[in-house]
Ligand SMILES: C[C@@]1(CC(=O)O)C2=NC(=C\c3[nH]c(c(CCC(=O)O)c3CC(=O)O)Cc3[nH]c(c(CC(=O)O)c3CCC(=O)O)/C=C3\N/C(=C\2)[C@@H](CCC(=O)O)[C@]3(C)CC(=O)O)/[C@H]1CCC(=O)O
C-alpha cells in the first residue's frame with residue numbers, strides 16, 4: 001500500500017502524550033520525545049523500572065481500554081501485541097487521536113522522523129516509514145556536515 005506522510009510541526013505545549021505499552025520501545029520513544037516535552041502517561045500491565053523513574057511520566061499499571069484514548073491528540077501504540085496496536089489505531093479515529101503504531105507504519109496516522117535538533121532549529125529526516133535505517137544514516141550525515149561547517 002502506498003503511504004503519504006505530510007511533514008508538519010505540532011504544538012504539543014498543552015498536550016499530554018499517551019503511550020500504550022511500557023517496554024523497550026516505549027522507553028526509547030520517551031527518551032527521544034523528552035527533547036520536546038515531559039508530560040506523558042504510560043498504560044501497561046508491566047512497565048519498565050527505568051520508565052517508572054522518569055520525571056513527568058504518569059504510570060497506570062493495567063491493560064489498555066478504549067476509553068483511555070479520550071482527550072489525547074498523540075498516542076503511541078507500543079505493545080507487543082500486533083492486533084492490539086492495530087485496534088488502538090482504529091479506535092483512535094473515533095476519539096480524534098493521531099496514533100503511531102510502533103510495529104506497522106501502514107496503520108500509523110504519523111511516524112517519527114530521525115531528528116537533529118540544534119537550538120531553535122529542527123532537522124527531520126523521514127522515509128515515509130519505508131527505511132528507518134536510511135533515515136538515521138542521512139540524519140547523521142546532515143548532523144556531521146552541519147557540526148563541521150560552523
Ligand atoms: C527515526 C526513529 C525516530 C523515533 O523513533 O522517534 C524511528 N525509529 C528509530 C530507531 C530504530 N527503529 C528500529 C531500530 C532497530 C534497527 C535495527 O534492527 O538495527 C532503531 C535503531 C535504534 O533503536 O537505535 C526498528 C524499527 N523501527 C520501526 C520498525 C517497524 C517497521 O519498520 O515496521 C522497526 C523494526 C522492528 C523489528 O523488526 O523488530 C518503525 C519505525 N521507526 C521509525 C522511526 C518510523 C519510520 C521513520 C521513517 O520514515 O524513516 C517507523 C515506521 C514508525 C515509528 O516508530 O514512528 C528512531 C531513530 C531515533 C534517532 O536515532 O534519533
Ligand SMILES: NC(=O)c1ccc[n+]([C@@H]2O[C@H](COP(=O)([O-])OP(=O)(O)OC[C@H]3O[C@@H](n4cnc5c(N)ncnc54)[C@H](O)[C@@H]3O)[C@@H](O)[C@H]2O)c1
Nearest residue numbers: 021022023024025026044045046063064078079080102103
Ligand atoms: N518503532 C520502532 O522503532 C520499533 C523498534 C523495535 C520494535 N518495534 C515493535 O514494537 C513492539 C513492542 O516492542 P518492545 O520491545 O517494546 O516490547 P516489550 O515486550 O519490551 O514491551 C511490551 C509492552 O506491552 C505491554 N502490553 C502488553 N499487553 C498490553 C495491553 N493489553 N495493554 C497495555 N499494554 C500491554 C506490556 O506490558 C509491555 O509493557 C513490537 O511489536 C516490536 O516489533 C518497534
